[in-house]
Amino acid sequence: DSGVTQTPKHLITATGQRVTLRCSPRSGDLSVYWYQQSLDQGLQFLIHYYNGEERAKGNILERFSAQQFPDLHSELNLSSLELGDSALYFCASSEEDTQYFGPGTRLTVL
Amino acid sequence: GENVEQHPSTLSVQEGDSAVIKCTYSDSASNYFPWYKQELGKRPQLIIDIRSNVGEKKDQRIAVTLNKTAKHFSLHITETQPEDSAVYFCAAKRHGGSQGNLIFGKGTKLSVKP
Numbered sequence: 001d002s003g004v005t006q007t008p009k010h011l012i013t014a015t016g017q018r019v020t021l022r023c024s025p026r027s028g029d030l031s032v033y034w035y036q037q038s039l040d041q042g043l044q045f046l047i048h049y050y051n052g053e054e055r056a057k058g059n060i061l062e063r064f065s066a067q068q069f070p071d072l073h074s075e076l077n078l079s080s081l082e083l084g085d086s087a088l089y090f091c092a093s094s095e096e097d098t099q100y101f102g103p104g105t106r107l108t109v110l
Numbered sequence: 111g112e113n114v115e116q117h118p119s120t121l122s123v124q125e126g127d128s129a130v131i132k133c134t135y136s137d138s139a140s141n142y143f144p145w146y147k148q149e150l151g152k153r154p155q156l157i158i159d160i161r162s163n164v165g166e167k168k169d170q171r172i173a174v175t176l177n178k179t180a181k182h183f184s185l186h187i188t189e190t191q192p193e194d195s196a197v198y199f200c201a202a203k204r205h206g207g208s209q210g211n212l213i214f215g216k217g218t219k220l221s222v223k224p
Contacts, residue, residue: 002153033211042216043154043199056211090153097142097161097203099212101153 003027004093004102012108018079021105025072025093031055032074033099034066037088049074081109112137114202116215123190124223131218133200134182140202143176143183144212148197157198158185190222 003026013019025032034046036059045058049068060066063081068074078085086109092099113136123129135143144159160167160174160183167174171190176183187194197219201212 002155043214045211045213048211058211098144098156098159100156101146103153 002100002102004091004100006089006091006102006105008105009103010106010108012110013081014110015081015083017081017109018077019081019107021076021078021089021091021107023074023076023091023093023102025074025091026095026100029093029095029100030072031094031099032068032072033092033094034060034074034076035090035092035101037090037104038084039087041087043090046076078107083109085109112140112202112204112213114200114213114215116200116218118218119216120219120221122221122223125190125192127190129185129187129190129194129220129222131185131198131200131220132182133184133202133215134180135202135213136181137202137204138178138181140204142203143174144201144203145172145174145185146199146201146214148199148217150196154199187220190220192222192224195220195222 005024007022030051032049035043046060048056066076088104090104092101116133141162146154147157148154173186197217200215204210
């Protein structure tokens with residue numbers, strides 16, 4: 001157990017819908033990162049937040065947004081969902097360089 | 111920006127043999143290089159990491175080597191066991207602490223045959 005929690009574990013929804021994924025970092029970690037992993041694919045970096053502020057953006061679509069709250073948990077919002085958005089979404093947290101991953105949320109768009 | 115290439119994409123070895131996975135990176139300012147193991151449907155788990163001021167690091171059956179001049183680093187697993195079967199990802203990070211983010215290679219699927 002990495003200490004990073006993600007909810008929900010599974011999410012099944014329809015095209016055009018909007019969902020919110022939640023991540024709670026390890027105690028004391030100020031950084032939260034979001035990644036997308038499609039079937040048999042690598043880890044695509046989406047976005048990084050540090051202590052409530054956006055620090056870096058990767059290949060994140062305009063339909064996706066994220067935020068980090070004062071209690072340091074983070075939410076990833078995915079809207080106007082398409083079939084191709086079906087993937088595992090991981091968050092990771094870190095204090096310094098080492099990132100610890102949560103168990104992921106498996107999103108299925110039908 | 112940083113680009114990380116990882117080879118091979120698949121690797122099959124016999125139990126007890128060694129396995130080597132290689133990665134190259136493009137940004138000479140990268141200074142932190144972790145390796146993650148991911149079992150099917152599970153989260154990536156850090157297995158070993160190395161920083162640019164160190165050339166080699168070992169932890170039991172796994173070791174990582176770094177060649178800063180050539181900008182490549184490798185994962186070595188000795189005496190492989192069936193439970194080593196997984197996808198392995200290398201990554202590189204520029205800057206320290208809260209600056210920068212990890213750039214991952216595309217992964218190597220390791221199969222260890224009993």
